Amino acid sequence: MNAQKVFLNPFDRGVTYEQFLKSLPKGVSISNHLKGKCSQEQINWLKTELKKFKNK
Amino acid sequence: MAIVFSGTKLPQTELAEIQKEIYADWGTFRDGDVTINENHKSSADVYESKAVVNMAAYSSAAVATGSDTLTVEKTPVSLTKVQFADTVDYNTLLDTRFERSMAGGAFNTVSSEFDNAVLQDISPAISETMEYATWDGATTAQKSLIAGLTPGAAQGSISAGAQTLAAAMPVKLVNSLPAIILHNDSISKVVPGAGLGDYKKVLSITAITSANIAAQYALLYATLDPKVIKQEDMTIYAPLAHLQLIKIANNSVGAASNQNFLVEGENVSYNGIRILFKPLVGFMIAAPKKYLHILMDLASDISQLKTGENANGAETYWYKNVQAFATWCTNQRYITLYGG
Numbered sequence: 001m002n003a004q005k006v007f008l009n010p011f012d013r014g015v016t017y018e019q020f021l022k023s024l025p026k027g028v029s030i031s032n033h034l035k036g037k038c039s040q041e042q043i044n045w046l047k048t049e050l051k052k053f054k055n056k
Numbered sequence: 057m058a059i060v061f062s063g064t065k066l067p068q069t070e071l072a073e074i075q076k077e078i079y080a081d082w083g084t085f086r087d088g089d090v091t092i093n094e095n096h097k098s099s100a101d102v103y104e105s106k107a108v109v110n111m112a113a114y115s116s117a118a119v120a121t122g123s124d125t126l127t128v129e130k131t132p133v134s135l136t137k138v139q140f141a142d143t144v145d146y147n148t149l150l151d152t153r154f155e156r157s158m159a160g161g162a163f164n165t166v167s168s169e170f171d172n173a174v175l176q177d178i179s180p181a182i183s184e185t186m187e188y189a190t191w192d193g194a195t196t197a198q199k200s201l202i203a204g205l206t207p208g209a210a211q212g213s214i215s216a217g218a219q220t221l222a223a224a225m226p227v228k229l230v231n232s233l234p235a236i237i238l239h240n241d242s243i244s245k246v247v248p249g250a251g252l253g254d255y256k257k258v259l260s261i262t263a264i265t266s267a268n269i270a271a272q273y274a275l276l277y278a279t280l281d282p283k284v285i286k287q288e289d290m291t292i293y294a295p296l297a298h299l300q301l302i303k304i305a306n307n308s309v310g311a312a313s314n315q316n317f318l319v320e321g322e323n324v325s326y327n328g329i330r331i332l333f334k335p336l337v338g339f340m341i342a343a344p345k346k347y348l349h350i351l352m353d354l355a356s357d358i359s360q361l362k363t364g365e366n367a368n369g370a371e372t373y374w375y376k377n378v379q380a381f382a383t384w385c386t387n388q389r390y391i392t393l394y395g396g
Contacts, residue, residue: 010208010210012210014208014210017207042259042260044260045261048262049216049217050216
């Protein structure tokens with residue numbers, strides 16, 4: 001049986017970017033992963049944020 | 057007949073007025089756009105209080121100990137002593153227009169014209185520097201502390217964008233208000249002591265242009281704690297460029313044009329909240345004025361310039377301005393930081 005990764009909403013209090021990125025299934029884009037769970041506006045902002053986070 | 061001239065040709069006239077730099081004054085100190093707290097030399101205790109009461113069923117019996125809490129917390133805030141000081145050698149003004157205003161005698165090189173036209177600009181330049189220091193910049197230590205915070209998208213965590221802005225802040229000897237809102241050691245926070253500030257941040261922000269400024273202010277407004285909206289001194293502190301963007305947005309051409317901002321001469325507001333334009337970079341602060349503080353010894357220190365002649369026969373002069381300064385924020389849960 002494949003272990004399912006728990007969905008982490010990055011907009012939930014206490015969820016860090018590091019935790020969210022670790023929870024992201026391999027080969028799935030952020031947009032697809034959050035589709036229907038976050039607004040497009042939130043997804044766009046999150047992508048900008050994660051770019052800045054990775055460039056730190 | 058040809059005229060033959062030998063020698064150096066020199067300008068024979070000059071503009072009467074010396075053309076000056078503009079020294080901006082955004083009113084932070086002059087108008088007290090934040091709370092200016094005076095009479096503090098090296099450090100000051102900041103007290104915050106909170107009462108939590110519980111409704112209970114009526115009883116005619118004697119009042120027993122309940123679970124209401126009255127909290128008083130004390131946070132010491134250190135002021136940083138800074139100075140603006142240098143020496144002036146009037147001898148470098150020889151062979152210029154300023155020579156004409158020097159008294160006779162080789163010893164006398166002080167130029168009254170230079171003092172009145174150039175040296176007096178030091179005070180407004182200091183004011184301008186202090187304005188910038190209030191709204192942008194952080195100490196090296198504060199920048200490290202902000203960089204060390206764990207970023208996240210939700211409330212209660214710093215955004216990566218805020219860390220980028222803080223990293224790009226100029227290094228200063230004092231911390232600006234945005235820097236102190238992001239990270240401070242207030243005892244009155246949900247998690248007391250050194251760490252992330254208790255501010256609310258605006259989610260899903262974007263670079264502000266005249267096309268989206270109304271939408272971004274709407275996001276900021278929607279994030280505010282409803283308790284602060286009706287506060288008399290509720291203020292949005294916005295970057296200087298927003299004034300232009302607001303006016304452009306208000307005057308945009310087209311059927312869909314809406315006047316989202318109220319502009320009455322110098323007074324600009326959004327949904328009844330006044331906007332003050334300050335040299336902020338990337339951040340906007342929405343808070344009652346009483347929660348944003350500057351601690352100083354005397355506010356007038358900002359324009360106090362002492363001068364004198366250097367000792368031991370030196371024909372140079374000194375000037376010095378000294379200030380004790382710190383920024384601070386209280387009731388942080390009611391401060392909204394766009395870009396935070």
